[in-house]
Amino acid sequence: MDAEEYDLIVIGAGPVGENVADRAVHGGLRTVIVESELVGGECSYWACMPSKTLLRAGAALRGARDAPGAAEAVTGDLDVAAVLRRRDEVVHEWNDAGQVEWLGQAGIDLVRGHGVITGEREVTVGGRVLRARHAVAVCTGSASLLPDVPGIAEAELWTSREATGVRDVPASLVVIGGGVAAAGDRLLKPMKEAIRTSVFEDQWASMAIAVASRLEHAGIIGSALYAKDRLRESGV
Numbered sequence: 651m652d653a654e655e656y657d658l659i660v661i662g663a664g665p666v667g668e669n670v671a672d673r674a675v676h677g678g679l680r681t682v683i684v685e686s687e688l689v690g691g692e693c694s695y696w697a698c699m700p701s702k703t704l705l706r707a708g709a710a711l712r713g714a715r716d717a718p719g720a721a722e723a724v725t726g727d728l729d730v731a732a733v734l735r736r737r738d739e740v741v742h743e744w745n746d747a748g749q750v751e752w753l754g755q756a757g758i759d760l761v762r763g764h765g766v767i768t769g770e771r772e773v774t775v776g777g778r779v780l781r782a783r784h785a786v787a788v789c790t791g792s793a794s795l796l797p798d799v800p801g802i803a804e805a806e807l808w809t810s811r812e813a814t815g816v817r818d819v820p821a822s823l824v825v826i827g828g829g830v831a832a833a834g835d836r837l838l839k840p841m842k843e844a845i846r847t848s849v850f851e852d853q854w855a856s857m858a859i860a861v862a863s864r865l866e867h868a869g870i871i872g873s874a875l876y877a878k879d880r881l882r883e884s885g886v
């Protein structure tokens with residue numbers, strides 16, 4: 651089968667891959683981006699955007715309740731259905747049509763599917779072979795790594811994806827790790843004050859997760875890897 655030729659092949663259409671591809675096109679390179687899930691990546695659908703939207707309503711309510719004058723105007727609780735509807739709007743109901751359109755306008759080709767590096771500067775996606783004249787940029791992000799805790803596989807565990815995609819606020823929640831991604835507590839409590847939450851953390855776990863989070867932002871490693879070691883040491 652003939653390979654399709656590009657100057658640059660980008661694997662992963664998250665914020666990093668989109669920026670790499672956009673800059674390459676501006677530099678005159680013919681560029682294709684390969685994406686196995688949604689164009690926009692974690693940030694748009696399961697991370698930055700939905701989490702900030704969910705946090706905003708609770709923070710605004712708390713802010714108003716803390717301000718004499720405004721507090722008197724607060725007569726009810728959060729409208730959970732409205733908060734979740736706004737989240738759904740922000741993540742475009744997990745539909746990436748808008749970002750696909752942007753790729754087209756930016757002059758970036760899209761190939762949907764799981765990219766596998768099958769040779770030097772060669773990526774195979776399903777039955778299609780792509781070949782790069784210059785380079786393959788691996789912009790595949792990171793995924794949650796479950797800690798090796800007995801029983802965790804049977805526990806209907808949430809990662810940040812389930813937390814930011816929540817449809818029903820549960821009656822109780824156990825959060826393992828106290829770092830930035832462990833926002834389930836702050837995310838859900840304003841929606842259901844009766845929710846019981848337990849957060850397992852200690853200062854070292856928090857620090858490790860904060861450092862790991864910086865690395866994660868740099869696209870180097872998932873924070874859960876650090877949390878896992880720390881949890882094991884803590885006997886959790």
Ligand SMILES: Cc1cc2nc3c(=O)[nH]c(=O)nc-3n(C[C@H](O)[C@H](O)[C@H](O)COP(=O)(O)OP(=O)(O)OC[C@H]3O[C@@H](n4cnc5c(N)ncnc54)[C@H](O)[C@@H]3O)c2cc1C
Nearest residue numbers: 662664665666685686687691692693697698764765790791
């Ligand atoms: C709950 C939460 C909240 C966050 N909030 C913020 C925030 O407010 N601000 C902020 O700056 N950052 C935030 N982050 C971090 C931010 O989401 C990540 O730093 C960012 O998404 C990383 O971008 P990326 O392009 O490297 O990876 P990703 O966004 O993970 O994108 C990688 C893409 O590659 C695709 N992919 C992987 N392997 C393949 C393959 N073999 N073939 C084809 N496609 C593949 C994936 O499907 C994915 O779409 C948050 C993270 C979490 C978990």
